[in-house]
Amino acid sequence: MTLLTEKRAPRTQHEKRKIRGKVHLREHLMGWLFVGPFGVVFLAFLIAPLGYALYLSLFQKKLIGGTSFVLFDNYVKAFTDPSFLSGVWFVLRFSLVSIPLQILIALALALILDAVTTLFARFSRLMIFLPYAIPTVIGAVMWGFLYSKGFGPLTDIFGLFGATAPDFLSSDLIFYGLLNVVTWQWAGYYMIILYAALQGVDPTLYEAARMDGAGRWQIATRIKIPLIAPALILILVFSLIGTLQFFNEPQILRYLAAGTIGTDFTPNMYAYQQAFSLANFNYGSAISFALGGIVFICVYAFLFFTRKRRSFL
Amino acid sequence: MTDHTSVRAGTRRPQRYLPMQILLGFLVIYFLVPFWWVIVNSSKDAPGLFGGGNTLWFTDQIDYIGNLKQLFTYDGGIYLRWILNSTLYAIAGGVGATVLAVMAGYGFAKYRFAARRFSFAVVLGALMVPATALVIPTFIMFSRLGLTNTVWAVILPSLLNPFGVYLMHVYARDAVPDELLDAARVDGAGEVRTFLQIALPLMRPAVVTVLLLSAVASWNNYFLPLAMLSDNRLFPVTVGLGLWQGIASANNSGGTSLWSLIILGSLVSVLPLIIAFFSLQRHWRGGLSVGGLR
CATH class of the missing domain: 1.10.3720.10 (MetI-like)
Structure with a gap:
């Protein structure tokens, strides 16, 4: 019976120290039993591939002489390769524009939906969330149709005003074309997460603020937004990780926008092309790993600058 | 004051801010446009699809069943x-x-x-x-x-x-x-x-x-x-x-x-x-x- 009380989460550092030595072997075993199956998958499909990618990236395969160990040559090559660098530059630029845009829209929508409680608002919430249930590939296919000159309504709509329709698949506007697809796809999902966080806020806080004379706008900016800051940071991190790995949408729109989107449009597309079209797995791995490094640096830099606000990692 | 709390407390008196609802309406349209386009255009046969005409509305030929048959x-x-x-x-x-x-x-x-x-x-x-x-x-x-x-x-x-x-x-x-x-x-x-x-x-x-x-x-x-x-x-x-x-x-x-x-x-x-x-x-x-x- 004494063992059972020890299993309760200890409340203080002092208690913790007292108990640590006595935790029963059985608890170790049960803990590992529960975590073990995931651990196996984790080792097999995350740690092992990562290690293997690192290993592969240190070699080079030549037509003459076979595979040889070259240490960081592939990375030197990557960071001087204009294809890779232009891809990185694109995803960085794209992140800087698309993430704030998506989050602002999601935040505004979540605040509106938190305040307006009509039936129509509930209906809107579902409709705005709907694109999340659509595979990104299908979303890109759909928007590709809407952008296209033959099928899309843009020609008709702009024709009404006697204007020429913008071609979102041209190299000038593809940035905005993709921006629109991504915003459409993800804003609703982020909105739902923020909305859920808002719903979890204790409403007596608003009441207290109202007593002190705060208006709706002040309650939103001074109380609601700071309280859901952890959720905001969480989705910022996820969208940053996702956007830097941009692949599906440009890969699909590539077929329609012939010539606009090259095989090296984003780093991930370039890695895919190197590995699977050119069978250059060593260089492909180096590019993936370099991209992984960039993601890590960006995410940690972001988390560092927001460290006071977060509590989830 | 009281009606604000009552919403949260569960009596569910709807809060309607009309301008915001209109804004929501426009956004809902934006989020639904691709679905609408797909629903409309999957009813068309090849001439309807390629023959010009309104891309956001049905043609006289609505042929979901024929198209579904073809798809499957x-x-x-x-x-x-x-x-x-x-x-x-x-x-x-x-x-x-x-x-x-x-x-x-x-x-x-x-x-x-x-x-x-x-x-x-x-x-x-x-x-x-x-x-x-x-x-x-x-x-x-x-x-x-x-x-x-x-x-x-x-x-x-x-x-x-x-x-x-x-x-x-x-x-x-x-x-x-x-x-x-x-x-x-x-x-x-x-x-x-x-x-x-x-x-x-x-x-x-x-x-x-x-x-x-x-x-x-x-x-x-x-x-x-x-x-x-x-x-x-x-x-x-x-x-x-x-x-x-x-x-x-x-x-x-x-x-x-x-x-x-x-x-x-x-x-x-x-x-x-x-x-x-x-x-x-x-x-x-x-x-x-x-x-x-x-």
């Missing part, structure tokens, strides 16, 4: 196979990933075992590993094992869901009281039975959320199956429609009939998930707040 018989009914493949990958990957995540999250939350803090930190670190960076090495590992171009090549890597573990950990920590588990143990229930009969029911909202999120992730997956599979009979619907899109774009005029198949194919492929989301709404919404709140 084209190339020996390959489309239905893709849908079934996607279903298999989503269910196998979703259920597998969820079972592993629920167990691991519960284990991390409720047992203090050796190297727990370190392992959990590693799992959290893994959230930042770009999933696609893993595809190339996993492909080579699988090709050594002869697993590429099999269903396993898509299912096995989808079992990994570190975010699910994080979500379950947070939820189990807060929603399952230690006292309750201890009480069950006092009554003589084993650890496994305590988990299944006491903890699991309490974790249900988060379980449904993780299940939906992992199933959606598997259903939507494109990069992994694109890299792993070469036999188009194993493709999920995302890769299949991407293939058609590539073919149709390559031969601009010859692909006329393929375009209408792609349009209807997109519409049909999104229905299962939409239905799943709507019917399970009550269950997953409670779970979503978990990840965001802390």
Whole structure:
């Protein structure tokens, strides 16, 4: 019976120290039993591939002489390769524009939906969330149709005003074309997460603020937004990780926008092309790993600058 | 004052701010436009699709049944196979990933075992590993094992869901009281039975959320199956429609009939998930707040 009380989460550092030595072997075993199956998958499909990618990236395969160990040559090559660098530059630029845009829209929508409680608002919430249930590939296919000159309504709509329709698949506007697809796809999902966080806020806080004379706008900016800051940071991190790995949408729109989107449009597309079209797995791995490094640096830099606000990692 | 509180307190007097509702209306239209376009244009035959006319409205010929027949018989009914493949990958990957995540999250939350803090930190670190960076090495590992171009090549890597573990950990920590588990143990229930009969029911909202999120992730997956599979009979619907899109774009005029198949194919492929989301709404919404709140 004494063992059972020890299993309760200890409340203080002092208690913790007292108990640590006595935790029963059985608890170790049960803990590992529960975590073990995931651990196996984790080792097999995350740690092992990562290690293997690192290993592969240190070699080079030549037509003459076979595979040889070259240490960081592939990375030197990557960071001087204009294809890779232009891809990185694109995803960085794209992140800087698309993430704030998506989050602002999601935040505004979540605040509106938190305040307006009509039936129509509930209906809107579902409709705005709907694109999340659509595979990104299908979303890109759909928007590709809407952008296209033959099928899309843009020609008709702009024709009404006697204007020429913008071609979102041209190299000038593809940035905005993709921006629109991504915003459409993800804003609703982020909105739902923020909305859920808002719903979890204790409403007596608003009441207290109202007593002190705060208006709706002040309650939103001074109380609601700071309280859901952890959720905001969480989705910022996820969208940053996702956007830097941009692949599906440009890969699909590539077929329609012939010539606009090259095989090296984003780093991930370039890695895919190197590995699977050119069978250059060593260089492909180096590019993936370099991209992984960039993601890590960006995410940690972001988390560092927001460290006071977060509590989830 | 009072009517503001009453909304929260549950009397549900609707708050209507008309300008905001109008704004919402416009946004809803924006979010629905692609769906509307697909619904309208999948009713058209090839002349209706290519003959100009209003692209946002129906033609006189509304022929869903004929188009559906064409979609499901084209190339020996390959489309239905893709849908079934996607279903298999989503269910196998979703259920597998969820079972592993629920167990691991519960284990991390409720047992203090050796190297727990370190392992959990590693799992959290893994959230930042770009999933696609893993595809190339996993492909080579699988090709050594002869697993590429099999269903396993898509299912096995989808079992990994570190975010699910994080979500379950947070939820189990807060929603399952230690006292309750201890009480069950006092009554003589084993650890496994305590988990299944006491903890699991309490974790249900988060379980449904993780299940939906992992199933959606598997259903939507494109990069992994694109890299792993070469036999188009194993493709999920995302890769299949991407293939058609590539073919149709390559031969601009010859692909006329393929375009209408792609349009209807997109519409049909999104229905299962939409239905799943709507019917399970009550269950997953409670779970979503978990990840965001802390």
